[in-house]
Amino acid sequence: MIVDLPSTTTSAVNRKLVEMRASGGALTMGRVLTLVIVTEDGAGIEDAIAAANSASHEHPCRIIVLAYGARKAAPRMDAQIRVGGDAGASEVIVLRGYGQLAGGEAAAGMVMPLLLPDAPVVAWWPNEAPAAPAEDPVGRLATRRITDALAARNPMRAFEHRRANYVAGDTDLTWTRLTPWRALLATALDAPPYEPVTSAVVAGEAISPSTELLAGWLAVRLDAKVKRSPAASGPGVVSVRLERRSGAVELVRPDGKVGRLRQPGQPDRLVALARREVRDCLAEELRRLDPDEIYGAALAGVSKVTRGRTPVKVPAMAGA
Missing domain, CATH: 3.40.50 (Rossmann fold)
Structure with missing residues (x-):
């Protein structure tokens, strides 16, 4: 009615x-x-x-x-x-x-x-x-x-406003879209051999607030050197590589839909990593009414990230 x-x-x-x-x-x-x-x-x-x-x-x-x-x-x-x-x-x-x-x-x-x-x-x-x-x-x-900085006419300027004017209680859907990435990476690091990450590289589109936030989150949580690089292809966040002594943990999404998680001593895993719908992101944000302190820390962590100029090339996955 x-x-x-x-x-x-x-x-x-x-x-x-x-x-x-x-x-x-x-x-x-x-x-x-x-x-x-x-x-x-x-x-x-x-x-x-x-x-x-x-x-x-x-x-x-x-x-x-x-x-x-x-x-x-x-x-x-x-x-x-x-x-x-x-x-x-x-x-x-x-x-x-x-x-x-x-x-x-x-x-x-x-x-x-x-x-x-x-x-x-x-x-x-x-x-x-x-x-x-x-x-x-x-x-x-x-x-x-x-x-939602991604929906603004100038996403990166909107993202800089979010960083400069953050107050407890603020959040952005560019952060919510990262939940599957954060969950997969955290799960990979929670498994043996439990080694510290020595460095990380996050690659994505040149204009991608989510890529910036993911790099900032890793810089804060890992307390390691994190570099944010452009990607040669692919939308949004394209790849994350975490270096450890026994070998790298790598999560790549070359087509914007399906990701591949690669870990030393384990077979590659294909995972669903399509960009999340706004309705799903909104529903997730409405589950909590307290300040998202991790989002605030990720915004602050962007200042710790170094910048790479050479595009990272990610090979396409056969059959994906």
């Missing part, structure tokens, strides 16, 4: 929600958080809502989409309420603000009356995000702030 409320107020939206709950019982009350999606009007709103709806099956929530419209228009708020099959396991409220309501404190003021009482607030910018999310009016309402 979708109900449109043009030129409305937050009070009218709240009244409509109560009316829909009383008349049809369409809205359940078992919400665990409020997810606020902040974006420009028309900038992939439906994709963001679809990802949030998918994540809501694991984390029932109220989804508020704050869509900024034309800033030179007369002040106006249009609202839309979605419940039932149009809202996954949640209720979706789309607020389109124009003029003075298209950003800033006024936009945050539209959101506040609709937040669930006594429930955590998570803010998500699926595309462009403020340089300092914790200082944004909407960001100040949230306990967790999710950004």
